[in-house]
Amino acid sequence: MLLVACAAGGGNAPATPPMTAPAPAAVVTGQQAYARNCLSCHQADGYGVPNMQPAITGGTWVQGEVRALALFVLTGGFNSAERKESDSHNVMPAFRQLPDAELAEILTYIRQKFGKGASPVSAAQVADARASLPAAP
Numbered sequence: 001m002l003l004v005a006c007a008a009g010g011g012n013a014p015a016t017p018p019m020t021a022p023a024p025a026a027v028v029t030g031q032q033a034y035a036r037n038c039l040s041c042h043q044a045d046g047y048g049v050p051n052m053q054p055a056i057t058g059g060t061w062v063q064g065e066v067r068a069l070a071l072f073v074l075t076g077g078f079n080s081a082e083r084k085e086s087d088s089h090n091v092m093p094a095f096r097q098l099p100d101a102e103l104a105e106i107l108t109y110i111r112q113k114f115g116k117g118a119s120p121v122s123a124a125q126v127a128d129a130r131a132s133l134p135a136a137p
Contacts, residue, residue, distance in 0.1 A: 027105075027108060029105045030105035030112075033102050033106045033109070034106050034110065037095065037106065038106065038110075041090065042055075052090050056114050058114065058115070058116065059115070062110055062111055063111070066119070066129075067125065069121075070126045070130070071133070073095050073103065073106075074094060074095060074103070074126075074130055074133060075096075077092055096133075099123075101123040103123075103126045104120075104123045104126045
């Protein structure tokens with residue numbers, strides 16, 4: 001059965017709200033992985049805990065080059081001059097234990113949510129960054 005409605009009053013019918021596109025799967029699973037691995041320090045809003053963990057919302061690492069961000073998260077940022085000059089007192093752990101696909105989903109989520117819609121991250125990009133690291137001790 002096909003029903004067709006027509007507003008006959010010169011356009012006085014209430015406006016239909018625009019349809020919302022579903023979130024890409026990588027963002028949804030990235031949000032779940034973020035909740036498991038990052039939320040307690042960086043918080044749901046990405047602003048971190050003052051004087052403890054830094055904000056990632058709008059941060060240059062989040063919006064910047066994918067390879068640099070992946071390396072930062074894989075290593076915990078231990079070699080970063082920015083990290084050494086931070087007001088945050090807790091050091092982020094290295095996340096080398098996460099599979100490339102899961103880390104790509106987290107990075108895609110944070111780039112979309114906290115990085116002003118920055119481009120998605122692929123597992124291949126994370127794998128490429130990981131391959132440039134020295135072997136883990």
